[in-house]
Amino acid sequence: MLKRPSRETPTMVSTLDDLAKFADYSLVDTLNCDPEGKANGADHAPRQVFSGHYVPVKPTPIENPEYVAHGQTLFHELGFADSMARSNDFMRVFSGDLSHVPEPMRTVGWACGYALSIFGTEYTQQCPFQTGNGYGDGRAISVLEAVINGQRWEMQLKGGGRTPYCRGADGRAVLRSSVREFLAQEHMHALGVPTSRSLSLYVSKTEKVRRPWYSEGSRSTNPDVLVSEPVAVSTRVAPSFIRVGQIELFSRRARKNEHPQAMEELEKIVLHLIDREYGDVIDQTLATAEKVVCLAREFLSRLTALVADWIRVGYCQGNFNSDNCAAGGFTLDYGPFGFCDVFDPHYQPWTGGGQHFSFLNQPVAAERNFQMFCSALKPLLTEDLDHLQQLDEIQRDFPKVMRAQLEKMWASKLGLPTFDGDLLSELGSLMAKTPVDYTIFFRELSGVPDDIGPLKNSFYRRSTYDAAPEEMDRRWSEWLTKWKSLTEPRSREELSRQMKFVNPKYSLREWLVVPAYQQAMAGDYSLLRELQEVMTQPYAEQSKDVEEKYYRLKPSELFGVGGSSHYSCSS
Numbered sequence: 336m337l338k339r340p341s342r343e344t345p346t347m348v349s350t351l352d353d354l355a356k357f358a359d360y361s362l363v364d365t366l367n368c369d370p371e372g373k374a375n376g377a378d379h380a381p382r383q384v385f386s387g388h389y390v391p392v393k394p395t396p397i398e399n400p401e402y403v404a405h406g407q408t409l410f411h412e413l414g415f416a417d418s419m420a421r422s423n424d425f426m427r428v429f430s431g432d433l434s435h436v437p438e439p440m441r442t443v444g445w446a447c448g449y450a451l452s453i454f455g456t457e458y459t460q461q462c463p464f465q466t467g468n469g470y471g472d473g474r475a476i477s478v479l480e481a482v483i484n485g486q487r488w489e490m491q492l493k494g495g496g497r498t499p500y501c502r503g504a505d506g507r508a509v510l511r512s513s514v515r516e517f518l519a520q521e522h523m524h525a526l527g528v529p530t531s532r533s534l535s536l537y538v539s540k541t542e543k544v545r546r547p548w549y550s551e552g553s554r555s556t557n558p559d560v561l562v563s564e565p566v567a568v569s570t571r572v573a574p575s576f577i578r579v580g581q582i583e584l585f586s587r588r589a590r591k592n593e594h595p596q597a598m599e600e601l602e603k604i605v606l607h608l609i610d611r612e613y614g615d616v617i618d619q620t621l622a623t624a625e626k627v628v629c630l631a632r633e634f635l636s637r638l639t640a641l642v643a644d645w646i647r648v649g650y651c652q653g654n655f656n657s658d659n660c661a662a663g664g665f666t667l668d669y670g671p672f673g674f675c676d677v678f679d680p681h682y683q684p685w686t687g688g689g690q691h692f693s694f695l696n697q698p699v700a701a702e703r704n705f706q707m708f709c710s711a712l713k714p715l716l717t718e719d720l721d722h723l724q725q726l727d728e729i730q731r732d733f734p735k736v737m738r739a740q741l742e743k744m745w746a747s748k749l750g751l752p753t754f755d756g757d758l759l760s761e762l763g764s765l766m767a768k769t770p771v772d773y774t775i776f777f778r779e780l781s782g783v784p785d786d787i788g789p790l791k792n793s794f795y796r797r798s799t800y801d802a803a804p805e806e807m808d809r810r811w812s813e814w815l816t817k818w819k820s821l822t823e824p825r826s827r828e829e830l831s832r833q834m835k836f837v838n839p840k841y842s843l844r845e846w847l848v849v850p851a852y853q854q855a856m857a858g859d860y861s862l863l864r865e866l867q868e869v870m871t872q873p874y875a876e877q878s879k880d881v882e883e884k885y886y887r888l889k890p891s892e893l894f895g896v897g898g899s900s901h902y903s904c905s906s
């Protein structure tokens with residue numbers, strides 16, 4: 336099930352001039368530009384955008400940028416020289432200054448509007464105008480599209496200043512949240528989970544903004560202080576950044592007939608999504624209605640596989656609204672996410688998110704986003720009963736397909752040839768009751784232990800287990816015996832080898848990231864680099880030192896601490 340990173344290509348891009356040769360702005364040129372957008376991109380004040388797929392926006396550079404990190408894996412895949420990330424002209428562009436770019440690169444970027452649905456309910460209240468026309472990329476600005484080795488990539492700054500969708504906010508991202516997103520994207524890719532990718536991260540040596548956050552050791556649910564934090568610009572890369580919410584925005588306009596081009600704009604964005612994300616699986620020559628049905632079927636398959644993968648690696652997205660759900664079926668928006676330590680089916684690190692977005696409820700949240708996606712496609716099929724019916728069937732199939740993906744994932748996570756519901760159900764009960772550390776438990780199990788001794792390395796000794804250790808040991812031993820009998824006849828070595836490709840040894844636990852961004856805020860990037868190194872090889876055993884430092888239970892004193900165990904969305 337693991338999608339290994341693709342092979343590296345030889346270095347061919349060493350300078351910004353080299354990179355510029357790959358520029359190809361198909362999005363800007365084939366989609367509709369907001370007719371009120373200023374061509375020079377000086378469009379930074381919040382306003383309503385009534386039509387068009389994008390608004391031209393010039394990023395606002397951060398003051399005195401300094402190199403923090405670059406996505407080495409992506410650099411190598413694209414054939415970029417590592418040294419380029421520290422070069423002045425590259426750093427200038429990817430910290431928000433497009434004024435000196437070599438041709439055919441452009442001096443103006445673009446931001447897109449999108450709609451929001453939360454768990455299947457449409458919202459417009461988050462828009463300052465209460466219409467939904469002022470919501471979208473408030474601090475994300477795409478600056479380049481490039482076709483490299485036949486693959487199209489969009490490069491998008493996050494924190495590159497205000498856009499018309501900023502809703503009165505500053506358009507900035509702080510170093511703390513940027514470090515989290517940067518590391519998480521690289522980690523997820525290395526885990527084999529589809530994701531937007533990390534290109535680069537630059538911080539300002541002088542510019543700061545204030546954000547609500549937690550005081551040292553605070554156990555408060557919500558932030559209890561305002562802190563001044565350095566601003567940063569990170570660049571993420573994906574075939575497109577089209578979200579379910581974006582398709583919804585154009586569909587809402589078409590449904591309400593808001594302007595004469597509303598239906599045309601919906602069709603255009605959907606066909607564009609197909610070209611960008613599904614070009615290799617949907618036949619170009621099909622009619623729109625057929626394409627729409629194929630799109631829904633493909634997205635269903637990708638989205639369910641994605642969510643099964645999230646559960647495999649212990650990831651909770653935290654805020655899985657339709658505007659944080661990439662229509663290409665990969666992970667997008669690393670805001671209030673977390674990798675669980677203690678197994679808890681209701682794990683949800685975001686204080687503002689409810690149980691509906693919690694760890695094992697993510698398949699249901701995904702279904703809600705999928706429903707919104709299908710509903711958004713429907714105006715393109717009115718009067719086409721046959722295709723409408725096919726779309727309805729695909730929509731109804733979600734629970735069945737999701738269940739199949741989850742069963743496949745659990746079987747492979749447990750090294751079993753076929754899924755066994757009873758075995759998983761007893762395991763779920765034992766894992767939650769004991770409780771265990773999710774990552775360590777499955778990695779220890781991947782060693783195919785003779786008895787439950789090694790599994791106990793994953794036990795948090797603080798609750799049910801301590802109250803009745805003998806009873807719990809008995810249940811665990813019985814479970815292990817049953818599990819082993821189901822894994823036969825494979826050799827122990829073969830089973831262990833396979834399971835270690837599915838069950839990572841290292842995961843990006845929040846309490847490991849906190850010291851890295853704290854050091855980074857003080858100008859020391861050593862821990863961040865170390866974490867980047869460790870978390871980009873999460874299945875490898877790595878050294879004894881790495882194991883001692885990163886393969887351990889969450890320290891008891893960090894439970895309940897704001898910023899480590901839970902956090903607000905603020906970034």
Ligand SMILES: Nc1ncnc2c1ncn2[C@@H]1O[C@H](COP(=O)(O)OP(=O)(O)OP(=O)(O)O)[C@@H](O)[C@H]1O
Pocket residue numbers: 470471472473474475497500501502504505506507508658659667668669670904906
């Ligand atoms: N400081 C800010 N300035 C302007 N807009 C912001 C700011 N912070 C968040 N937003 C906007 O508010 C909306 C909701 O925020 P959310 O945290 O989901 O997104 P985000 O992390 O900025 O973006 P993305 O989904 O692009 O990763 C987004 O549309 C985002 O662009």
Ligand SMILES: [Mg+2]
Pocket residue numbers: 658659668
């Ligand atoms: Mg978002």
